[in-house]
Structures are given as structure tokens and as C-alpha cells.
Amino acid sequence: MKIAIFSVQSDSHIGIVQDEQIISLTALDPDEFPACLKTFIDRSSELRTRAEKLIEKRVNDDAIFKLSEVKILPPIAQPEKIICVGLNYMDHCKETGMEPPDSPVIFSKYANAIVGHNDAIEIPINSTEVDFEAELAIVIGREAKHVSEEEANDYVFGYTIMNDISARDLQFQDGQWSRGKTADTFAPFGPAVVTKDEVDDPHNLAISLELNGEMMQESNTGNLIFTVPKIISFLSQSMTLKPGDLIATGTPPGVGMGRNPKVWLKNGDKMNVRIERIGMLSNHVIG
Incomplete structure (x- = not known):
């Protein structure tokens, strides 16, 4: 799984990169997937399974972005170390x-x-x-x-x-x-x-x-x-x-x-x- 944090029109997302596109988990389920990789890491086993199931389903076109259309952010903004x-x-x-x-x-x-x-x-x-x-x-x-x-x-x-x-x-x-x-x-x-x-x-x-x-x-x-x-x-x-x-x-x-x-x-x-x-x-x- 290739995970990125990105922004579109000032809104931040966490998403899965696939080829030249990125699928926003935040758009698919904003309550479970805030735009924070630390949160994802802390609940990794649970959220990875949830993410895989969401992506396996028919993905809402509104949750799919071309990489060229988004701004990629640092994956972790404030690591402790x-x-x-x-x-x-x-x-x-x-x-x-x-x-x-x-x-x-x-x-x-x-x-x-x-x-x-x-x-x-x-x-x-x-x-x-x-x-x-x-x-x-x-x-x-x-x-x-x-x-x-x-x-x-x-x-x-x-x-x-x-x-x-x-x-x-x-x-x-x-x-x-x-x-x-x-x-x-x-x-x-x-x-x-x-x-x-x-x-x-x-x-x-x-x-x-x-x-x-x-x-x-x-x-x-x-x-x-x-x-x-x-x-x-x-x-x-x-x-x-x-x-x-x-x-x-x-x-x-x-x-x-x-x-x-x-x-x-x-x-x-x-x-x-x-x-x-x-x-x-x-x-x-x-x-």
C-alpha cells in the first residue's frame, strides 16, 4: 500500500496511490480517515482492512484524483523524532x-x-x-x-x-x-x-x-x-x-x-x- 497525504482546494486528504491516480480515503469515509498518517499508523491493522474493503468496492468517482491535479503534502507533518x-x-x-x-x-x-x-x-x-x-x-x-x-x-x-x-x-x-x-x-x-x-x-x-x-x-x-x-x-x-x-x-x-x-x-x-x-x-x- 502506497499512502500519501494531499490537498485539493485547501481540503486535506489521506489516500492510496495507484499508478497515476490517488484514491481519497477521506472522501470515502471522513470519520474513519482524517488526513493524518499518524492516526492511520496507530490503527494500522484495523484501518488497512477498512481501506482495502472500500477500494475493492465500486469507488465513487469524486474520490479519485489524478496525481497531477493535487498537491502532495509531507506524509507526516510533525513527527516526534x-x-x-x-x-x-x-x-x-x-x-x-x-x-x-x-x-x-x-x-x-x-x-x-x-x-x-x-x-x-x-x-x-x-x-x-x-x-x-x-x-x-x-x-x-x-x-x-x-x-x-x-x-x-x-x-x-x-x-x-x-x-x-x-x-x-x-x-x-x-x-x-x-x-x-x-x-x-x-x-x-x-x-x-x-x-x-x-x-x-x-x-x-x-x-x-x-x-x-x-x-x-x-x-x-x-x-x-x-x-x-x-x-x-x-x-x-x-x-x-x-x-x-x-x-x-x-x-x-x-x-x-x-x-x-x-x-x-x-x-x-x-x-x-x-x-x-x-x-x-x-x-x-x-x-
């Missing part, structure tokens, strides 16, 4: 000149950084070295505390795409990464969340990023140093993961910082991040 893993592809470690870590390198982004599909990325007035990072992101489905690697998959709701936008000059001036990683608009993600049953193996997905039509990053999630179960288990030993929390799993090589000459984002740039089985996240740059 946005957790990111750094240096999680070996070749990315090499291009940054950093040693591969012995355990996951963790940092956070905040809700101010969230934007959605086709939204603008704003270059901060105090940065001239803004970079891109294509990433697979996990959406947590159940409260997780002290979870083992063997049971970690039980706590996954699904997967989405994140572009971990990073102001490298601010990131490295500070000696830690928060300011350079969580400026306004620096956490574009979406356009949809794909439930885990639609992703056979999160460690065998093609991942890529195009900048202005040129391929910059191209890899496979099979190259992750720390796997999805390892990351979830590692985090849950010290913090309680909550439904709707996002975990970005790290970026493959090809980022602007690692190139010669370096490539920094500029006004008018367009990025497309693609992950197999999940879709494409597109954003443009202003500033």
Missing part, C-alpha cells in the same frame, strides 16, 4: 575522508526542516555550501524500546524517501552537525509512505539522485554499513521510538562535497531522488 544516520555507505565515507564508523553515527533534524514533494529547498542566507543526500527513510509503526535486531522488522510501518539537505560550511564550522543539517526546508521527504509488505527487501533497492538531469548518486541499499534492523535496535537501546518517527538511513557516494570540483546547490536547481519500489521525490532550489 527525525533521526538520521551519517556515514552509512562505505564509499561515502571514503569521499568525505572519514573512517567508517564502528557504530551508527546519529544526528537529528527538526520539524521546521520538513517540506514535501515538489516543494522548494531554501538556501540559508548564512551558507554558500549546500549539498544533497539521497536516503532511504524508515517510518516506525509501533513503540519500540530495547528491541533486538531479530524483532526490529516488526516495528517498521513502511519506507519513504528523504533528501538530507546539508549546509556543509555550517556543519563543519560547528564541530557537530545540527545547525548545518536542520535549517528550514532541509528535510524534504515523501511523496508517499510504502508499507513494508510492498518492499521485499529494504537492503536491495536501487537508489539515485539526479541534479538538473545529471546522475550524481547511483547505488543500492545493499551497500548500507548498518542495516535497518541494526539501526532500529541500536536506537531503541537508549530512546523509545514512537509511531510516525522517521529514521533516515544514510546516503551513498556522489554528494557535492565529495566531487572535484565541488558541486553546491544554487537557485533554480532541480533534484529527483528515486528509490526502487518507493517512487521519486522531486524538489527545486531557491535562494
Whole structure:
């Protein structure tokens, strides 16, 4: 199931994406399906069954929209936590000149950084070295505390795409990464969340990023140093993961910082991040 939040004429909906259209569950049953993915996650087993039955019936034409006719919103507007893993592809470690870590390198982004599909990325007035990072992101489905690697998959709701936008000059001036990683608009993600049953193996997905039509990053999630179960288990030993929390799993090589000459984002740039089985996240740059 590919789930998206979208708006039509200022009304927000939760819907199921099928090919080039989206079926609004909110239009079919507004009492059961408010435009909130967290609510859907909290009642996942019940609401998934209800959604499947609604879609199996003859769908009201008023509940079907072309994707080109709607505005796709961030799947989760206010997650409790946005957790990111750094240096999680070996070749990315090499291009940054950093040693591969012995355990996951963790940092956070905040809700101010969230934007959605086709939204603008704003270059901060105090940065001239803004970079891109294509990433697979996990959406947590159940409260997780002290979870083992063997049971970690039980706590996954699904997967989405994140572009971990990073102001490298601010990131490295500070000696830690928060300011350079969580400026306004620096956490574009979406356009949809794909439930885990639609992703056979999160460690065998093609991942890529195009900048202005040129391929910059191209890899496979099979190259992750720390796997999805390892990351979830590692985090849950010290913090309680909550439904709707996002975990970005790290970026493959090809980022602007690692190139010669370096490539920094500029006004008018367009990025497309693609992950197999999940879709494409597109954003443009202003500033």
C-alpha cells in the first residue's frame, strides 16, 4: 500500500496511490480517515482492512484524483523524532575522508526542516555550501524500546524517501552537525509512505539522485554499513521510538562535497531522488 497525504482546494486528504491516480480515503469515509498518517499508523491493522474493503468496492468517482491535479503534502507533518544516520555507505565515507564508523553515527533534524514533494529547498542566507543526500527513510509503526535486531522488522510501518539537505560550511564550522543539517526546508521527504509488505527487501533497492538531469548518486541499499534492523535496535537501546518517527538511513557516494570540483546547490536547481519500489521525490532550489 502506497499512502500519501494531499490537498485539493485547501481540503486535506489521506489516500492510496495507484499508478497515476490517488484514491481519497477521506472522501470515502471522513470519520474513519482524517488526513493524518499518524492516526492511520496507530490503527494500522484495523484501518488497512477498512481501506482495502472500500477500494475493492465500486469507488465513487469524486474520490479519485489524478496525481497531477493535487498537491502532495509531507506524509507526516510533525513527527516526534527525525533521526538520521551519517556515514552509512562505505564509499561515502571514503569521499568525505572519514573512517567508517564502528557504530551508527546519529544526528537529528527538526520539524521546521520538513517540506514535501515538489516543494522548494531554501538556501540559508548564512551558507554558500549546500549539498544533497539521497536516503532511504524508515517510518516506525509501533513503540519500540530495547528491541533486538531479530524483532526490529516488526516495528517498521513502511519506507519513504528523504533528501538530507546539508549546509556543509555550517556543519563543519560547528564541530557537530545540527545547525548545518536542520535549517528550514532541509528535510524534504515523501511523496508517499510504502508499507513494508510492498518492499521485499529494504537492503536491495536501487537508489539515485539526479541534479538538473545529471546522475550524481547511483547505488543500492545493499551497500548500507548498518542495516535497518541494526539501526532500529541500536536506537531503541537508549530512546523509545514512537509511531510516525522517521529514521533516515544514510546516503551513498556522489554528494557535492565529495566531487572535484565541488558541486553546491544554487537557485533554480532541480533534484529527483528515486528509490526502487518507493517512487521519486522531486524538489527545486531557491535562494
